[in-house]
Amino acid sequence: DAGVIQSPRHEVTEMGQEVTLRCKPISGHNSLFWYRQTMMRGLELLIYFNNNVPIDDSGMPEDRFSAKMPNASFSTLKIQPSEPRDSAVYFCASRGANTEAFFGQGTRLTVV
Amino acid sequence: SQQGEEDPQALSIQEGENATMNCSYKTSINNLQWYRQNSGRGLVHLILIRSNEREKHSGRLRVTLDTSKKSSSLLITASRAADTASYFCATLGSGGGADGLTFGKGTHLIIQP
Numbered sequence: 765d766a767g768v769i770q771s772p773r774h775e776v777t778e779m780g781q782e783v784t785l786r787c788k789p790i791s792g793h794n795s796l797f798w799y800r801q802t803m804m805r806g807l808e809l810l811i812y813f814n815n816n817v818p819i820d821d822s823g824m825p826e827d828r829f830s831a832k833m834p835n836a837s838f839s840t841l842k843i844q845p846s847e848p849r850d851s852a853v854y855f856c857a858s859r860g861a862n863t864e865a866f867f868g869q870g871t872r873l874t875v876v
Numbered sequence: 877s878q879q880g881e882e883d884p885q886a887l888s889i890q891e892g893e894n895a896t897m898n899c900s901y902k903t904s905i906n907n908l909q910w911y912r913q914n915s916g917r918g919l920v921h922l923i924l925i926r927s928n929e930r931e932k933h934s935g936r937l938r939v940t941l942d943t944s945k946k947s948s949s950l951l952i953t954a955s956r957a958a959d960t961a962s963y964f965c966a967t968l969g970s971g972g973g974a975d976g977l978t979f980g981k982g983t984h985l986i987i988q989p
Contacts, residue, residue, distance in 0.1 A: 768918075797977060806981035807919075807964065820976050855918055857977070864909055865966070865977050867918030 770856050770868035777875055782844040785871045788837055789858030797865065798831055798841050799855040807855075813839065846875045880908070880948075880965035881980040888986040895952040897983040899965035900945075906968045908941055910950050913962045913982070922950075922963075955987045 769788040777783055789796050797812040811821040813833045821831070828847070833839040843850055851874050859865040880899045889895055899908070907926045911919040925932045925941045925948065932939045938951040952959055962982040 799979075807979045809976050809978050812976040823976075853916075857919070859977075864921035864924050865911075865919075866921065869918050870916075 768856055768858055768866050768868035770854075770871050772871060773869060774872045775874070777846055777873075779847055779875055780845045781875075782842065783846045783850075783873060783875075785841040785854050785856075785873070787839045787841070787856030787868060789839070789856070790860075790866055791837065793858035793860045793866075794836075795859050795865075796833060796839050797857040797859075798839070799857065800852045801855060801870075802852045810841070843873075846873075848875045851875050880967050880978070882963065882965055882983045884983060885981065886984045886986070888988060889955060890988050891955060891957055893955055895955050895959070895985055895987075897950045897963050897985070899948045899950070899980070901948075901965075901967045902946065905943070908939075908948050909966045909968070909977070910937075910939060910948075911964045911966065911979070913964065915961075919964060919979075952985075955985075957987050957989045959985060960987045961985060 771786045795814050798810040799807050801807045810823045811831045812819055816833045831841045853870045853872050855867050855870045857865040857867045880901050882899050905927050907924050909924045910922045912922050913919045923934045923937055923939050925939050936953045941948045962984045964979045964982040966977040966979050
């Protein structure tokens with residue numbers, strides 16, 4: 765298995781634009797997590813899914829953020845409209861039942 | 877969801893010395909996990925200890941768990957320069973349902989050559 769795959773690896777966009785981050789979890793994993801990491805806030809859990817269903821989105825900072833998991837092999841995190849303070853590294857992770865989480869390489873987002 | 881909090885926030889030691897990092901959490905858990913992050917990369921799982929275990933070893937890593945104190949420690953023996961990284965703990969709740977893995981701010985470990 766290639767592990768958790770995130771795309772793009774880097775994204776630079778102008779303030780106000782829509783940004784879509786993508787994640788392909790490891791096959792067979794039933795939980796998927798989206799995290800945001802910054803120097804100030806550390807690693808924040810934004811939302812997680814279990815069996816494609818959003819379980820807890822209390823970490824999503826604002827209504828500008830939305831996440832979907834249309835099937836077991838794909839998830840998106842969308843920011844619309846984007847703002848400079850959204851600049852961060854966004855990680856996706858997946859895990860099976862009672863196992864460790866496997867992280868993707870992250871998407872470094874810069875909003876100018 | 878659970879949250880682990882690591883301490884110290886930063887640790888700098890000489891190569892060859894042992895490094896100890898601690899983690900505290902708040903509620904009952906199913907297991908506790910330690911992760912490592914090299915700069916600019918995703919977290920990598922190091923070791924998992926279940927709530928009914930008290931100690932676990934993996935190579936130069938030794939993890940302890942004290943559920944009465946809701947704390948865990950990660951010991952890296954005979955440290956190497958390549959161990960320089962940030963280390964995080966995360967807990968999985970004992971509720972049996974789907975729990976989010978939440979992380980603290982981590983311990984930034986620097987190994988001086």
